[in-house]
Amino acid sequence: MTFQRQQRPATQADVAREVGVSRTLVSFAFRGTSGVSDETRLAIFDAAKRLGYRHNAAAAALASKQRTAVGLYLLDLRNEVFSDVLNGVRLALPQARNRLILSVSRSIGGEDQGALDSLIEARVGIIIAATLLDPDERVRELAQMVPVVSVTRRVEGVDSVYPDDHAGARAAVEHLLGLGHTRIAHLAGPQFDGHTVRREAYEQIMRSAGLTPQTVAASDFTHEAGERAAAELLAGPDRPTAVFTHNDQFALGVREAAYAMGLTIPGDLSLVGYDDSPTARLHGIDLTSVDLHAVELGKIAGSVALERLNDPGAPIADRCITPQLVVRRSTAPSAS
Amino acid sequence: MTFQRQQRPATQADVAREVGVSRTLVSFAFRGTSGVSDETRLAIFDAAKRLGYRHNAAAAALASKQRTAVGLYLLDLRNEVFSDVLNGVRLALPQARNRLILSVSRSIGGEDQGALDSLIEARVGIIIAATLLDPDERVRELAQMVPVVSVTRRVEGVDSVYPDDHAGARAAVEHLLGLGHTRIAHLAGPQFDGHTVRREAYEQIMRSAGLTPQTVAASDFTHEAGERAAAELLAGPDRPTAVFTHNDQFALGVREAAYAMGLTIPGDLSLVGYDDSPTARLHGIDLTSVDLHAVELGKIAGSVALERLNDPGAPIADRCITPQLVVRRSTAPSAS
DNA sequence: GTGAAAGCGCTAACAA
């Protein structure tokens, strides 16, 4: 059983012909512009339905020179943070603005111009990006072509919505210090512009506590990369008694690496993640983590995007959200 | 510090004027069409760069009447199955076809015409949908407007790529039967067209084993809905000793509900999920689950989409993948 | 309340 597809999708001209009015009227009717009699409007809708007419958003955007769609760039869909951001963005956007074009990075380990290009070429009106790995300068260049709202990362000169990573890292490290840990390691991500705050805060706080920071960097931001880096870290000499990771994916990687070596958590190793993803909350995982309020970040990003769309000349938005440490059962007093 | 945006984005006409050639040449140069001298081509690229020219995909699609973009409809980003499908699709699509427009449902509990409409109005060439909740008839109507590849669900008359849910459910239930369980409950999703196979298979297999099926249906496909349904199920009389759930999200919900009641897994309750999501594999979760090979489903869907695009008249694809039970530590012999 | 005509940025014959 096959279904024959219409040869040529119906256009406004077809509808106009069917009803016996001009194309203009049809266009007006569909956009709710005043100046169409109710009678005509109804007749148009009726004919449209009969003909299976569908509004062509691309053609409309071209003709009106309006960039109506919102582009959403996400680094990695497997990381729950990004789906939360998406959900937040959607909550903030009104129905009308809900033409969301999503683009997901192909490379979690580095820059990815391709995904952004596709958004630019789709002529979106604004790009909400979580998380850009490109250098600040590149982000600013991008922002000259199309407005950008940077989420989870602050970029000077570009609308930014991000967590106070210094405060977040401080809460995490101080929690571990308070438990008596001294050999606290940090599992960082690859060091891109704007993604070093957690690491720097960790190192600074360790130093002010008179301790030596020990940082290892994973090759990208995935669970797997975290696990590889953790395996090395834990196998090394002077194994840390606690690890603070750049994100929850890494923390899950550390868990797997630790268990694979026969270590227990928090018995042999205390663990603090970052994101407070849904997985962290599961019984059996119970990961202590820094909640960066991803949904909230998304919501704010959405509203910032709307403001920018309405007023291209408005001052740059700089919205910093305070994250919150959520203590669960992956951390315990130091045994030593 | 603000960055001035260009008033009017450069067009091919601007580039042509700059170089002193016709618009056609510029168009040719950008699409790699033969018939442009290397010298001209280079001059064009150079000028384009200088002017900040960006190809306008929307205008190009309009003019060429080609529907180049691929629309991807996903039910729920928080469910790892769907990100896996996305990743699979992307693996299958060649670079050129990688203009992926993603649309995520707003309602995990029911139909969602809005998300599909936005894909239609964006004039995508094909929609890869995972998972459609609409009635079969509606999906077929949709497929008349634009080709559809239905993923994780078989729809008669529409290209479909899906797991053999009967076999998957059988493997799960027989595993539990083999462990000596007799009071095996099933946590089903809301009963939409095409989403009843797992449930029906469960009930049929229970009956052929001379047992009484006990099915409860959650209100949508999320962890939370699963947890609510599970709380009721486990609090009821004649508590089951094993639960087989429609998906892993539900299984995670059952876990939480069980632990909240002081039950242990698999001590008091054996649990089998469906999806074999990354979370299922975590130490501390160790969920026995039916692997439906989501990445593979996505890959096949991508290649089916390409075939359909190349040959609109080809026979309907019907690709059924055999899922695989992965036994972990959430199932144990029945105590009774 | 309605329509005619021009044009959005691009592609696609067809000429030259």
Add this chain to the structure above:
DNA sequence: TTGTTAGCGCTTTCAC
């Protein structure tokens, strides 16, 4: 190898 011309489906003055 290059240019000319005519649209794609829609919006938008501006006139009736």
